[in-house]
Amino acid sequence: MDVRAAVAFEAGKPLEIETVQLEGPREGEVLVEIKATGLCHTDKYTLSGADPEGLFPAILGHEGAGVVVEVGSGVRHLKPGDHVIPLYTPECRECKSCLSRKTNLCTAIRATQGKGVMPDGTSRFSFRGKPIHHYMGCSTFANYTVLPEIALAKIRPDAPFDKVFYIGCGVTTGIGAVLFTAKVEAGASVVVFGLGGIGLNVIQGAKMVGADKIIGVDINPAREAIARKFGMTDFVNPNDLGPNGDIVGHLVELTGGGADYSFECVGNPTLMRQALECAHRGWGVSTIIGVAGAGQEISTRPFQLVTGRRWIGSAFGGARGRTDVPKIVDWYMENRIDIDDLITHRLPLERINEGFDMMARGESIRTVVEF
Ligand SMILES: NC(=O)C1=CN([C@@H]2O[C@H](COP(=O)(O)OP(=O)(O)OC[C@H]3O[C@@H](n4cnc5c(N)ncnc54)[C@H](O)[C@@H]3O)[C@@H](O)[C@H]2O)C=CC1
Numbered sequence: 001m002d003v004r005a006a007v008a009f010e011a012g013k014p015l016e017i018e019t020v021q022l023e024g025p026r027e028g029e030v031l032v033e034i035k036a037t038g039l040c041h042t043d044k045y046t047l048s049g050a051d052p053e054g055l056f057p058a059i060l061g062h063e064g065a066g067v068v069v070e071v072g073s074g075v076r077h078l079k080p081g082d083h084v085i086p087l088y089t090p091e092c093r094e095c096k097s098c099l100s101r102k103t104n105l106c107t108a109i110r111a112t113q114g115k116g117v118m119p120d121g122t123s124r125f126s127f128r129g130k131p132i133h134h135y136m137g138c139s140t141f142a143n144y145t146v147l148p149e150i151a152l153a154k155i156r157p158d159a160p161f162d163k164v165f166y167i168g169c170g171v172t173t174g175i176g177a178v179l180f181t182a183k184v185e186a187g188a189s190v191v192v193f194g195l196g197g198i199g200l201n202v203i204q205g206a207k208m209v210g211a212d213k214i215i216g217v218d219i220n221p222a223r224e225a226i227a228r229k230f231g232m233t234d235f236v237n238p239n240d241l242g243p244n245g246d247i248v249g250h251l252v253e254l255t256g257g258g259a260d261y262s263f264e265c266v267g268n269p270t271l272m273r274q275a276l277e278c279a280h281r282g283w284g285v286s287t288i289i290g291v292a293g294a295g296q297e298i299s300t301r302p303f304q305l306v307t308g309r310r311w312i313g314s315a316f317g318g319a320r321g322r323t324d325v326p327k328i329v330d331w332y333m334e335n336r337i338d339i340d341d342l343i344t345h346r347l348p349l350e351r352i353n354e355g356f357d358m359m360a361r362g363e364s365i366r367t368v369v370e371f
């Protein structure tokens with residue numbers, strides 16, 4: 001079938017809107033009509049060429065929501081008409097990782113997903129007879145896409161697509177990192193580096209669990225007001241500390257000795273180090289969420305860990321997609337979490353590049369593309 005897609009033909013170039021061909025679902029696969037998709041920083045990162053797994057041409061996009069149109073043979077849990085959220089972290093419930101109960105990082109299809117193909121090693125998308133790569137197993141920058149059944153969370157039919165698409169990445173990543181990965185407890189002090197589409201959801205999660213002090217760090221002063229609305233108690237703009245400002249010392253002082261929990265939501269190894277080092281001696285836990293470019297590495301003095309700080313990471317907020325995503329949709333529908341205030345811009349697919357430009361200028365939190 002013909003579908004409309006924003007295609008990434010080359011790293012560093014704008015997306016191009018084209019009619020591409022999509023094959024129907026094979027065994028275990030599902031054809032989904034995408035109704036809404038968000039622009040996450042990770043899409044921008046891959047398009048920039050900094051992603052060591054970045055492949056071109058590809059149809060990017062991994063934060064979406066839509067409706068099942070057709071199912072392939074052997075699909076057991078979904079049927080046409082079901083409302084779904086694509087999962088870049090699938091949940092097969094059968095692999096060693098799923099069965100371990102220690103991680104959400106299902107390994108059933110990770111190898112082929114990283115190569116931009118479906119589990120059988122082929123692509124369903126093509127343009128002028130040549131294959132186009134899938135992206136993060138989702139490719140939501142197209143009005144129709146094909147995914148394995150294990151990479152779809154079935155959600156309630158009354159949830160609005162133009163809001164709950166965000167649970168496909170940003171909301172779950174931020175809130176989940178607090179609840180499922182770091183397991184922040186009531187009364188804790190929390191420092192969040194980066195108050196974008198992810199960091200604001202970390203703030204929202206910290207407020208939900210009853211954290212006491214919630215400090216946000218960002219170089220964009222416009223982020224202070226929205227972060228306060230989501231529960232931030234203190235704002236620090238590192239630029240206000242001057243060229244030789246000691247951000248770590250400042251945060252340690254603000255938290256009365258160090259944060260119980262810190263989160264890096266930018267993708268900058270320098271900030272990852274600062275986030276670790278502002279954590280409290282003896283027990284502070286620092287969670288890396290940001291994705292850093294190819295070749296970048298983190299460093300710190302081993303003494304920081306010897307003296308009891310812990311450095312951990314979180315992918316998709318530690319959430320098990322098919323199990324947890326429908327629950328998070330319920331939280332939204334019950335007004336227990338706020339998504340609406342974070343969706344700052346709406347665009348048609350034809351103007352998707354404007355969304356990435358606004359992200360680069362720090363003007364948007366989340367832009368939604370509606371089909
Ligand atoms: N681990 C995971 O599962 C996921 C990771 N990510 C990653 O999380 C990171 C954040 O993503 P988004 O929130 O969508 O990005 P964003 O672009 O919306 O937000 C980034 C924020 O960081 C701030 N910032 C930039 N440089 C800074 C600095 N030097 N000091 C303080 N603040 C600074 C920006 O002003 C902005 O507010 C990205 O690296 C993204 O790839 C995103 C989704 C899932």
Ligand SMILES: N[C@@H](CCC(=O)N[C@@H](CSC=O)C(=O)NCC(=O)O)C(=O)O
Nearest residue numbers: 040042051052053089110169291315316
């Ligand atoms: N391809 C990158 C890795 C990018 C990465 O870490 N992705 C996150 C999700 S980011 C969503 O917006 C993730 O879930 N990682 C786990 C995984 O298995 O990829 C690289 O190679 O550096």
Ligand SMILES: [Zn+2]
Nearest residue numbers: 040042169170
């Ligand atoms: Zn994302």
Ligand SMILES: [Zn+2]
Nearest residue numbers: 092095098106
């Ligand atoms: Zn699995």
